[in-house]
Amino acid sequence: MITRNTSARTAVALLLTTAVVGALAACSSTPAAGSDTYTLWDPYPDRDATSTWAVAIDACATDLGITIERNSGNTGDTVKDLTTAASNLPDIAMVDNPKVSTLADAGLLTTAEENGLDTSSISENILSAGEIDGEIYGVPVGANTLGLYYNPEVLDAAGVDIATVTDYASLTAALEQVVAAGSKGITFSAVGTEEGSFQFLPWFWGAGADLTELDSPEAVAALELWTGWVTDGLAPNSVISNTQGTSWDEFLTGEYGFAENGSWFKGAADEAGYLSIQVPGIDGGSAPAPTGGEFIAIPVQKDTSRYATSAKIVECLSAGSAGATALGYIAPTEAGVEAQLAADPTLEFWASAVADAKPRTADNLGIKYPVISEQLYTAVQNALSGSASPADALAAAQAAAVEKLK
């Protein structure tokens, strides 16, 4: 009896061990090579299988006679997800445009030359975010950008004529007038993340500053503009922690005269009766706003024969306007924009704003951009919260950026 018992126990113990080992081994599975199923990663978990975006993907799959398996994750995690999946990359990955250069530099993405992607019809200014040293690492599915929304009711009540808002000084004067009339001035997002840099860039570029020189007098002028608004009560203190979403919520209260926010809120703005202008330059004209939106890239595969079909999927999603319209973006091609304008003429403003916009990684900054941006939003935070003067904050940011890029 004893013998039987112990051997039974041995068997159970061994069984448990093999089960654990087996379960661990099962974690690493690889997709079948040469299958007709293509995987696509996008950062839109809020768009389910019935969304127009999913329908646009399915339409491409049907056209090409393949199956596209869609996998949605959080935007912020794309770089992390892709790098940790390095040995098992999806056929197609959609990444936020300033991250394309980082991923390309890591060797995760194929160039248009390798995968045979035709990029000739894509608008040059949007495409350049995916261009590093002459190689193109993907195409935009569409683009969005920032503009200056205003609430006509608040402006009318304060007696502000929007036509007079043409540069930084006249905008500040308009804000003072709005606040004097008992409303609130302007809301934006200066949060300590990439969003904060994104929102600051139109003012930064509009003042003539350059990302390679964060402590230039032009840069200081731009940051002094923002800091002045906060200290003079023309902008709420909460901008320091506002994301673009919470900033928009503030604007929707109807108490604010102006809000800097993205083209993706156009629908909500139309509904509320809000209008928009481009962010003005420091001495007039319009400031270049940064482009937002994802790139569709083709990560490196062991089976290089898959690139041909992957490239067709990418072309299908970026050509025309179906993909961009589904995501609320302006199409990346001229033909696509025309189709969008034909369907909805009110997009005119945003179409021209995107045409004037500039990618954050432009000026051949590439992988340097994230490092500079981190210092830039930190400087904005320090200046707006009063822990440093704009000039000191930017000087420290420039020193830190130079140190890190050494």
Next chain:
Amino acid sequence: MTTTHESPRSELRRRPKGAASPAAPFPPARVRTRRRERVRSGLIAWGFIAPIAIYLVVFYAYPLYRNLDLSLRDYTLRSFIDGTAEFVGLDNYVAVIQSSTFAPAFANTAIFTLVSIAFQFAIGLALAVFFYRRFPLAATLRALFLVPWLLPLLVSASIWAWMLNSESGIVNAALAVVGIPQVNWLTSPQWAMVSVLIANIWIGIPFNLVILYSGLQNIPEEIYEAAALDGASGWQRFWRITFPLLRPVSAITLLLGLVYTLKVFDIIWIMTRGGPGDASATFAIWSYRLGFGSGSPDLSPAAAVANLLILVAFVFGFAYIRTQRKAVAR
């Protein structure tokens, strides 16, 4: 596997146990059987330990080793692809310690941890003693105090962030009623740390309350009765009986609280993102910012910061074990 060959081993195995009686005819074989039995029972023991041992190695030892390895190399995104990362020794640690963020992050971590624990423990203990005196509705009230524990941290932290919002928060609205001007709770360098501390203390009180309350129940009633007969006041009873007898429970509560608070990330990240600037950035926040916060992941320095945190927790854990040993020896 079927063989006709009979090995001496299998012959031995099939020998019935009863045959190996005191009068067994083969003493040397018996000794060998004993040894074999011992080896086998050893194997069985290992078989039972194996699942937990594998679990510990795979989920604890290996990640720790990887984190250490990561912090001693220069790991970039490219390293994920080609698998190579230059060994740089302690360079990452040196860079981290020389960084301009180190001093504020160190101070913030120390303040955040010590102030959190001090208040959580003091308030938790006060409440535990309060609820120990049974009175109507005590159980209901005690249950209500546990609510912060039941809420997901994301929910608690978001609600605190809303309440402390400069313009539209209820806290500033309430202060305005009594004539106090707007306090920029989350967005001024002076108040950001205070705000996350308030939220963290609120979240930590139930944990202290529960453990200390159960500790109180282990103090024999007779001691209090005897003290009451001797004419000890309530205050004396607390300092001379409750507090000393709670020492072992207090020690473990404080240690757990310490390890818990050192690594707090979610509350701070949701409320202030460590800002404005570095005003509320602790080591945990700093490590996350380095690794995943910006578009350029500095994984190796992030691992170095995380290891410093682990080291601090380890030192305190060790100190706890030593004091426990001393207490036992006494």
